[in-house]
Amino acid sequence: MRAWAMVVVAAMLAGPAAADAPAPVTLPNGKTWTYDAESGRDIMRTCAACHGEYGEGGGGGVYPRLSGMHPDYLAEQLRRFKSRERENIPMIPYATERELPEKDVLDVSHYLAAIKPPRHPPSDAVAMDAFERLKLAKQAVQIPREPGDVEAGRKLYDGECMECHGRDGQGRVRKPPLAQQHVKYLRAQIDLFLTGRRPHDDVDELIRPKTEADWRNLWAYVSTLDD
Ligand code: HEC
Ligand code: HEC
Known part of the structure; x- marks a missing residue:
């Protein structure tokens, strides 16, 4: 292959990866991370x-x-x-x-x-x-389907969680996805939030006033987000 053609091919191969490559960061030790x-x-x-x-x-x-x-x-x-x-x-x-x-x-x-x-x-x-x-x-x-009233769960989710975790549960930057996440793990996190062992934005308003049935329905809905 001629040199110029190799350059073109190399540029094509590097193209998408280079566009997505994370920006370099200056580390606490003064070195540059790439x-x-x-x-x-x-x-x-x-x-x-x-x-x-x-x-x-x-x-x-x-x-x-x-x-x-x-x-x-x-x-x-x-x-x-x-x-x-x-x-x-x-x-x-x-x-x-x-x-x-x-x-x-x-x-x-x-x-x-x-x-x-x-x-x-x-x-x-x-x-x-x-x-x-x-x-x-x-x-x-x-994620396997969780039991519960999916429609009731959707209403709760849309009213109280969607604003941060996204319409489809995909999350956004530092607001993590709830879709395609293991429900057992998500449940354990709610326990941590409720007992103050992990911080959650607006925890009082958003997490506390819920019955067990509400949570059940919420997880039933969340477990369908990846269907
Ligand atoms: C005001 C924005 C906001 C709202 C509303 C909100 N969350 Fe969150 N949620 C967050 C943020 C931010 C985090 C990440 C916390 C951190 O940085 O550790 C999070 C984390 C979580 C996690 C842990 C996920 C993980 O991967 O560890 C769960 C579970 C969760 N939220 C459930 C809910 C549920 C259920 C609702 C609705 C009842 C809700 N959240 C409403 C902002 C929000
Ligand atoms: C010995 C088992 C174990 C190993 C090894 C391990 N983790 Fe974890 N990790 C866990 C557990 C358990 C949790 C959930 C903790 C909780 O419930 O809050 C977790 C949670 C996390 C989370 C939080 C996810 C979220 O949604 O908030 C991240 C990020 C993570 N691990 C990254 C890593 C990385 C990167 C490595 C390798 C350097 C690693 N873990 C190695 C057990 C492990």
Whole structure:
């Protein structure tokens, strides 16, 4: 291939990735961070034991899905685990300055954010190679339906949660998605919010005045958001 053609091909290959590449950041130590996807993948090996190889979550919903979440949200939570502002006992050995310096926080957050979890494993009707099929099947996050009155849950959600968590539950920047998140994990977070162990915007107004049936209906609706 002629040199100019190689330049064109290289530019085409680099094009979309370069456009999406996160902006460099000046770290507390004065060094400049630029995104290193290889490093993100390496760090994720440690996290995979709990959160799954592609950040799809696991443990029957004890370990949240992390893939496709906004990088700023992921990085902020990791900093809070490190400072212990947000308690997370299983992650204590991993969320330290030594194990997870700021550059690693940024690499792993951007690595996870770039994995968009499909809602379903690929259908057998779609032709693709076996490796790709297996990868997509592992990445898929499909939330089983929770029992309850979906319509009543929708009303509650639209009235009290949608404003921040989005019409379709996809979240927005530092407001995390509720769709495609394991309901067991979400429920546990509500307990933490209600007992003041984790802060939540407008917690008094939004979280407290609800009956058990309201919560049941809310989760029933939230569990349909990824259908
Ligand atoms: C030993 C198991 C374990 C390992 C290893 C682990 N985590 Fe976690 N992680 C958890 C648990 C449990 C929670 C949920 C804590 C809670 O309920 O508040 C969590 C929560 C999180 C959250 C918060 C998600 C949200 O929606 O707010 C992030 C981000 C996260 N982990 C990132 C990581 C990263 C990155 C790594 C690897 C460096 C990692 N975790 C390794 C167990 C683990
Ligand atoms: C005023 C904005 C706002 C409203 C309204 C709101 N939330 Fe949130 N919610 C947030 C923010 C911001 C966070 C992330 C908190 C943090 O930074 O740790 C969050 C986090 C959560 C989480 C934890 C998700 C995770 O991945 O860890 C759950 C569960 C949750 N909200 C449920 C609800 C429900 C249910 C409603 C409606 C009854 C609701 N929220 C209404 C702003 C809001």
